[in-house]
Amino acid sequence: MIIIGEKINGTRKQVGSAIANRDADFIRDLALRQFEGGASYLDVNAGGLPGREPEDMAWLVQTVQEAVPDATLCLDSPNHAALRAGIERTDKTPMLNSLSGEKFRVDGVLPLACKFGTELIVLPLDDNGIPQTSNGRLDIFRRLAEMTRNGGLPDEKLYVDPLVMAISTGTDNGNITLETCRKIKEEFPKVHLTCGLSNISFGMPLRSILNQAFLVLAIQAGMDSAIINPEERELRGILMAAETVLGKDRHCLNFNRAFRAGKIGPKRD
């Protein structure tokens, strides 16, 4: 499972002010903690107010990279100038978050991904919004996959986010996402599947157990990456347990290693 740590996100208040105040210690700590929690990729979103974003992104990239040189950065912005500013400062080829069928992303993000050969998160939505059916999402992804292939990006570099909608507003929203996973994986076996998990529980009580249940089902549907808070100990345990029982952990080695390292299960004193 490829974990993309979600916490360095300037739209979160504390992170936003750390960026504005150039509080490198705060950012470094956040990066380090997530990496140690198992996130090999770190999402980096400069957020905040527009105009300043490229400059903020450049500073964030440098700060995070210094703290955890082994992590891959996932540059998260709709603004191609900010993405570009980030790409130019990364030592390791970053991942870009994200391409969709929206015209401004096709025009702005796709050329950058192709030019720099980055990994790329792909959202199957377009200027008409998010399709309500798995087939609608598959159609958009087919169009996008043709573009990325033509641009020289192999399918292995794509991380498709099947789009998770709140279960609170549509009883079938979970099933639509899981179905989308299965269909995409069947037609494009080499792509990765990732998701912003916590959307599922928007507007609900006890969000964490809903997130956990959905993560398990998503893993069974082919999800091999997730954008999460890697410091959530219970979620990490559930994730590893699900992979293990689904036969994705040979001889259960990862699970038992994580146990011995004290990274899953009840916290020991």
Add this chain to the structure above:
Amino acid sequence: MQDLVNAVVEMMEDEAMALTKKYVAKGVPPVQIIDAYKEALRIIGKRFEECTYFVPELVLAGEMMKAATELIRPMMTESASNLGTPRIGKLLLGTVEGDIHDIGKDMVHMLMDINGFEVLDLGVDVPAQRFWEEYTKFQPEIIGMSGLLTLAFESMKQVVDLLKDRGARDNVKVIIGGGQMDEQACKYVGADAFATDVVAGVNICKGWVGQLHDGTT
């Protein structure tokens, strides 16, 4: 009709509909039936604020209300076709350009409607120019802009700037809503208020039209 109020509040969809039909058959005036629904929705809103009800209950409440009004509407006389109560104000609503999130916006639409506002909902990804055009035609007291992404700040600001350019800013209240909204965003956009939850936003709007009607703006 306390039984109808209770059925709606307790999310008994079938029972609420059966009671509604029963009261219609008995000849109860449609306005009274709608009032029972409104009372139920007031309680549901309160439970939402108290965190015993959540988004699914609001969604289902909206569906029950809709089903009831569809049943009753054909029976209403011309004079009562606005559900009996005069509208207390007008709200122009939309998710701003570049953003397509609509959960919050749709709930605002429903609750504002229930609270007596006439709502014109422009949908999602609405450009500033469109807000302006619809504003001039609809002449609302309030413009509500929704957005979840920080990208939305810029689009919201464009709407307010356009209002300023055309000299209309002082004639209308502007509220922005969404999970990322805060004091700083509100100031940047130039809005009068912000809300991060639906019920809070609706209460702010109700306060505004109350003031307008008192002449103490």
